[in-house]
Amino acid sequence: MNHNRREFLRRTGAAGLAAVSLAGRGRAAERAEGRAARGSTGLPAGWRTLRKLDAHNHVFTPVQRPNADWAEVENLIEAADALGIERLYCSRPLTGGVLASIEAVREANDSVLAAMKRYPQRIAGYCFVQPGNGPAALDEIERCLAAGMIGVKLYNQFKFTDPVVFPVAERCIQHGIPFLGHSGFLTDPRALAQQPKASHALDFCALSRRYPELLLIMGHVNGGGDWEWAIKGLRDCPQVYLDTSGSVLEADTIERCVRELGHRRVLFATDGTLEGGVGKILAAQLTTEQREDIFWRNFQGILQRRRT
Template sequence: MKTEGCNIIIYYSMRYRHFNRRKFLRDTLYSAAGIMMGSNIPDLSGTKNPANPAFDIMKEVMKYRKIDAHEHVGLGGTVEAQIDFADRLNIEKLVISKPIPDYSVNVPPATPEEFRKCNDEVLSAMKRYPDRYLGQVYVNPVYGEESLEEIKRCVDQGMVGLKVYYQVKINDPLFYPVIEKMIDLKMIILMHAVTAIGFAGHRPKYGNQQMNASAAEDFVEAAKRYPEAMFQYAHTGGGGDWEYTCKTIRNYPNIYVDTSGSNNEGSMIDAVLKYLGEDRM
């Protein structure tokens, strides 16, 4: 199930430390299916009846307060539908942005004019649902001065973080002034990421269509240069080698991950917990 081009992925406040996070995160993988299928949810073996037919997955999901830490607006669907899905999963707040995937057909380049339009759409959604949406400003560091001006404009209007795509890699010197600005603001940087699966002993560092997408090694380089910055490695559930990613970044505590994506394998949550711990997920 997708809303606004991004799967609903559950995050939770670290204040709620009394429950079993591993069990909760595993169970929430079923939650999207629960919306559409009610109680008739297949288990991992493919049978219709779960091992414990008395277990109500949606009841378990609804017990906890949640924040969706990686969402988008303006990429398909409506904000009303997105809020509806959030309500049905008891997601209190959603962190939203609108990036420009300018490798796609008929998508304008990420110029200052265009990324301002994207941020205006996010600001509009924030005004419509001020108690639900937390905005992240999107910029293209190729335009350094304009990016810094846009960060100020959007933060002044209530945005709480930065979302960046693959126009510039996170360890590129063009990014340094933007990272330094976010350090001053004490705000997190959510960066689109791709770590391709290796083949025959070779690991391609970049995706086929996204030559400037940041890989795990790029995050490490940025984190070493700026240990006071906060980096969010996007969508370990988006395909690629998430286990390699977790092993690569595990010794850099200022790199966090989110598990959004459409390819969440059954062992991914356990692996992220094993390598990074609950406070970095």
């Protein structure tokens, strides 16, 4: 079986609509419309064409290199086309707790920049930084923003309560850009041992109390870890947003987010689980306005606050 994007689109009858990478909002909706006539048992009418901005995703491969393999990025765009996701906000964090050098960080960000260049209307970038790189990390933020990125992504190298993170937060405030942080309240000892400095809801609250003007997003409520704990932990921290991404698709997650935090703090995202990420927003018991706010309007509001 051929898994490449062109063949997939040909077989789905959408190739004419999805030829290249020039899709903006209208084109993404058109592509999804091409499939909307097909059966979607049990799903709301027109679900593919509902506007969607994916606030947390990734470019996983080093596509900045010569002769790079673009298959994974192409698969990402193909999936976004099919699901009606207008734009994917991507980063490439260096994982495993690695205190990456600034050179490695730059290379990672270059892969996102390459993807942005290839798909300018579909992929936007978060700048990954390793706060331990000090002033060089701040310089990297400036480089990324100058190249068109929209925010900063931090992983689990340091707890977000660590003072080493504070200059990064201050630089985000200066530019009015979002700070998207990896999160997880890990109750499994082995999982916790793998990322002992992963921040959880209370760490986000502490950072938000120190910097209430920071556009702080707690990443992937369903990215592993106790999501009920995560939601409850954010109740008294009204400045912190929460994104809905992750591979866990447990029922009630979205309703609990809305009930405990209010729907305006909830951002649609997938973190690579695209069908599941869209599905849980469609399945959740929400009003039309709440669903639209979560799918795109809340995140658009964050982006409009940028000063850069």
